[in-house]
Amino acid sequence: MAEFLTEAKHRTGAQSPDRHEAAVILERTRASVDPELRLAIDALPGSMRRIALYHFGWEHADGTPAAGNPGKAIRPALVLTAAAALGGPAAREAALRAAAAVELVHNFTLLHDDVMDRDTTRRHRPTAWTVFGDTDAILAGDALQALALGLLAEDPHPAAAPASARLAACVVELCAGQHADTAMERRGPGDVTLDEVLTMAEAKTGALIGCACAVGALYAGAPGEDVAALDAFGREAGLAFQLIDDVIGIWGDPRRTGKPAGSDLAARKKSLPVVAALTSGTPAASELAELYAMPYGKEGEAQDGEEIARTALAVERAGGRDWAQVQAADRMARAMHELSRAVADPAEAGGLLALLEYVTRRST
């Protein structure tokens, strides 16, 4: 596993064949899923359509058309690529509506999470609640959930009902994950265990990525154990993604992440590397706990950069960075193992592996 990561580090993003393959898959996904999404959203009543079109980047706040920047479409890409890996091009084609449904669920949770977390920026634009208010952002999210499950209810494919049941169960898990996340952020830095934060990350990030892969497998007519293996593949991939996202949130290059350096630390976020560090029992853990107990910015702006650097160093010295990278590698190994159980032929697994590598190797 260590060699895998070492080798991966030697490749630069642009030249990696996997990275190129992933980019092609994502672009092709957008081209096939966007028309389904637009069709569904255009059928909404005017008030809900307007908010959805803004959120997806297809309209400006004043209702004029916009170029659109509706995210990377990783989840629908996983639906289609899993369907193709297990059932060929016909299964991919059959799963288009389900891919749109998964993307709608993802965006419903983004609309609601932004309201709850008071996040003001999403995909480089003001979040919907800052433009339309809390009420309309909540209602648009509710409508997108209904639209997603309604799409599947209208789909005559035999996989539609089990896919819908899985997606509905996944929404419940996403809600529990978001609850755990917000509840955890209100607790003291010493009160959160590593198990808790891993369970939360699996519910909040792993569940929908696993569900996307499982839905693709269902549309390929795969047997139950392959659907379960694809779900497990996605969950492990999702956790690896979250671990690396958290590492980037602390040590990533602000020019590439688009977020100020150390903003997660400034917000005292109990991210995975931070909780690993806090629970490490090292002297650096005590130092980190002390820093986290103080509200950020207490010492004035001149000290802020220095404080963030000290905090990041404490996480690193307490082993949080290494732990997260070893965990991420371990999760990727588990993901590949699960995938190999359902898709024995490496050629057929290629697309899913490219997406796995894409989501877990960004700007670290």
Place this chain on the structure above:
Amino acid sequence: MAEFLTEAKHRTGAQSPDRHEAAVILERTRASVDPELRLAIDALPGSMRRIALYHFGWEHADGTPAAGNPGKAIRPALVLTAAAALGGPAAREAALRAAAAVELVHNFTLLHDDVMDRDTTRRHRPTAWTVFGDTDAILAGDALQALALGLLAEDPHPAAAPASARLAACVVELCAGQHADTAMERRGPGDVTLDEVLTMAEAKTGALIGCACAVGALYAGAPGEDVAALDAFGREAGLAFQLIDDVIGIWGDPRRTGKPAGSDLAARKKSLPVVAALTSGTPAASELAELYAMPYGKEGEAQDGEEIARTALAVERAGGRDWAQVQAADRMARAMHELSRAVADPAEAGGLLALLEYVTRRST
């Protein structure tokens, strides 16, 4: 129609055979649907289960068991009674899960509406957001919507998919209705038309009552035109209910409504009789517009009761009360006409007529 209402007024609530029949139907509905609801809610993750059990009145805020006061179950009663009317006892039995799904959707909207409207009391208890906070009330609502559509996705009955598609489309309409309601409350009293407020009431109240009846018809295997007639029956019944609810909100006996007299007027709510009065072009309409333009309570507590009485009188003199009662009677006539298209035998329509009379004749 006038005779219908006159006759209805002569009957007192307790002695009316329809009222007794409705009470029996509602009690029987609770007895058959509550176990389905409990089963679904008990399967939620702990954090979401706790909020749902509180909202349904099955637990106190501290998690200890409560007697439960989970509403009147009118919507699931309509599902089951429509199924029985068109398909007999076997259809009623088959529709139990769908009835629970409709009740879950209703309760998801209550959880979210209470957050948006900042309502602090629901079924004589503090609303969920006042106990658990906005975030958890929103998440529990999201989870209940998923639970509802998930129940239908797991139901092997051939009506489950079309019922799920209808219920999902209904959620979208409910969202648009709630949007219109909140947007309208922010506008000036002279800026709202009667058409707008009728459309809003149909979306917010009529849609789910119509959907409940249509879902029952689907589980009875009824042909498309009967499903549409049952939907129209429920929509008209829902509008009649809303009209009478609005009349009660102004002239109802506070001892029977549980709300202070004239609280809708004090809140300057643009209810149906108020908008009818405001748009009547009468001198009383101008007086009402002037009263509504002033914030309530401006003149001190001693004047409040007098002001509410003056406002109620202005609505009445501008014809708002008569209009609402004539409209309600008209909607009930339309409802009965729609019902007779799908259920020719009055004996089979009896249960639905009893429920129609129950919801439209409370404490007026």
